[in-house]
Amino acid sequence: MNKKKIISIILIVSVSLALGLFYFYLRENNVISNKENKKEQQLENFKIFLPSTKELITKEVYAKKEIQELKKIEIIIESFLRELNSPFKETRILGIYRDKENIVYIDLSSDFCAPMDALQEYLLLKAFYKTLKNNFPWINDIKILINNKEIETLSGHFLIENSLKEYGEEN
């Protein structure tokens, strides 16, 4: 009789433990998937253009969702710069401004105007323009400032005082 009681108690305890573990397992999984869902909701997908040897290549990047457009632009430019070689990847963003005609002014550190070949300079300007224009179609034009100043050229081949449009939209 005692034996039967002991077996019954062990069975009850085992079943209770199994049920308890199963409950906790389900709960844990639910939390994780919820967390993943939340994380997905917080990220946004962007396409950036990058200069390669003779042409542009594209890359998908995920960045934290932002409401403010200028903040979004900053995140995209940071992603763009990170993908470049030295010294361009060391470039710091000093400011981003937008005027009433939707021209965006990007103020960068002088690392961005390092010496390069004509083709490299062209691809850099084109990639920069297309990266912003592709993700923010409302942008009418982009102007690059270096250390808060307008400059004639990045590396001596292309005039950038006025606009980047002619390089970005050139076929």
Add this chain to the structure above:
Amino acid sequence: MRKIMFIIISIIFSLSANAQEENPRVLLKFGKHQDFYRFVFISEEFDIIHSSSVVLQKDEKLRVSFSKEIQIEFEGRILQTENTIRGIKFYKKNGSFIFSTSDIKEIKVFKYENPYKIVIDAYFNQESIEEKPQIKGAILIDAGHGGKQEGIVVNGQKEKDISLFICKELAAKLAQKGINTSLPRASDEDLSIKKRLNIANNLKPRIFLSIHVSSGDYFTIYNSPLKKEKTDDGSKISFIEEKFINNFTKIFKLRFNEQIYQEKIPVTILKNSISPALMIELPRKVSLLDKTYNNKIIDALTQVVIETLSTKEKTKEDKK
């Protein structure tokens, strides 16, 4: 009998000589004023002046015709079939006298008596005259970068110095071959893209060549896919650019082991130039110290320029 024959022949010769001399003389006076040339034809005969006609041709040359054969005397000498009067070409064609200035925009003609004379004021385009001294630069050779804009650094040397050296040597070599050259930058100075472009577009060279150095071991020749300013002779510009590129590729392939690339990108000075414009990036191997390699490049570039220019001349002649 022989004596008689000799006398007759002499008489015939003297008569024909007299007949030639009988062509009335018209005295020409010429002066250049601030914005017009003044031609004055003076004759003793009323008919010559009265029946003369003056026409400004479509090619902006001045044609003066007289009703009969005359001789023109200028500064004590009789003008021949072809002459140059103070820089203006003058020739006789079908009985008319052509003054080949090619820049006359308007003429005013006055006829006077006592003495009989015709006064022609030929107004020229002031700008074209002023530009003439600049047009002598057939080839404009632009040394890339300069001053604070140092360009890339190869073998411890700055692009601005290498490009300047090559450009100066190339200009000297072309000058030896009788080709006029100009350099927008002849020393280590800051020269903006806009200034380079202004020089090129004022000078209107036959070829505008910009020399740079590449960060790779290859030659790259650039021209612009399209010109900003659409000129009347756009197809001519493209033709010369393509000719230059073909000659460059052909000659450099024969003489160098390095790869040769061609790129069509809107480099500002190429896109905005109203003349045929090309940019060449030399391999990073180029060095101020390697005279043999530099001379090889300069010789090859000289040949490219000469062949391109001679092709252009042939094309002009073909059209004629």
